Amino acid sequence: MLTIGNLAKKTGTKVQTIRYYEQIGLMPEPGRTEGGQRRYGEAELDRLSFIRHSRQLGFSLDAIRELLDLGDHPDRPCQEADTIARRQLKQVERRMARLEALQTELRRMVRECSGGRTADCRVLEVLRDHSECLTDHEEIGV
Amino acid sequence: MLTIGNLAKKTGTKVQTIRYYEQIGLMPEPGRTEGGQRRYGEAELDRLSFIRHSRQLGFSLDAIRELLDLGDHPDRPCQEADTIARRQLKQVERRMARLEALQTELRRMVRECSGGRTADCRVLEVLRDHSECLTDHEEIGV
DNA sequence: GGTTGAACCTCCAGTGGCTAGAGGATGTAT
DNA sequence: ATACATCCTCTAGCCACTGGAGGTTCAACC
DSSP: OBOHHHHHHHHTOOHHHHHHHHHTTSSOOOEEOTTSOEEBOHHHHHHHHHHHHHHHTTOOHHHHHHHHHHHTOTTSBTHHHHHHHHHHHHHHHHHHHHHHHHHHHHHHHHHHOOSOBGGGOHHHHHHHOGGGOSSOOOOSOO | OBOHHHHHHHHTOOHHHHHHHHHTTSSOOOEEOTTSOEEBOHHHHHHHHHHHHHHHTTOOHHHHHHHHHHHTOTTSBTHHHHHHHHHHHHHHHHHHHHHHHHHHHHHHHHHHOOSOBGGGOHHHHHHHOGGGOSSOOOOSOO
16 A cells, blocks of 8 residues: 555656646545545555656646547457547647758857847847748747 | 727737737737727837737747847847747747647658547547557657 | 554645737727 | 728636745644
């Protein structure tokens, strides 16, 4: 039987985060000691590991919820899991493309900075005038 | 003189976002009509354009605040602006590296999915067992 | 059995960067 | 004068946590 602190250590999660997962129904309500402290078993350890690893791969908590559901139905076709993973891959690819454009632009800005007065600063100039940019980066926060 | 709606249109910002920027002190309090509606001039249009463009390049609102400050002191050396831009570039590079690792792993997961029952699903299997991963992806949300 | 002290508990608030909606006032064109 | 698009303030919500206050429990040691 694991205390919440030990479960946290084993999975690289913060204690508060585990309680948060319980609160939003991603983790089950565990057993308690007489004094009211949570105690966890193997099943919960596995489930939390799954959640954490999925988070590391960038899946949203909603997506993880779906994936956990699928894991509970071993006889259903795995197409759905595949779809969720593909969706996630698409998102990662879109973000990569965007970051690449930003990288290009930022590198150019920094390279062209001559180190003079702020008045002549290329960095500020480029930020002031979008038309100086060579790449597309219309979206925010993708 | 621009209404808030027109300023929004010209800069590709939502009206609420402009009011939010005012609230947190990123945009100045503009003049008002007798009835209390906001009216904006060229200076505000320029400032908001600067903010939006910086956001598109991924700068945080705090960083943007610093950059705006620098723009108000044309005689100071532009080293600080350079530093902020370099910091931003570093962050973008870190994110890119991380996303690349995720991409690799997700592609492998999806490629190996045979389309059978959920019980044999590679996607779920990999998520269950981190040791199946070839890449490092410890951090969350970078 | 008593005493530490680390770890646990609940509850509330805050992060960033917006976004949405309620309920009402204003501005402009006809 | 009227219609109605746009404006106003205020509050609350999003995601995925994180931190802290103030109090309780557990396990080890004497």
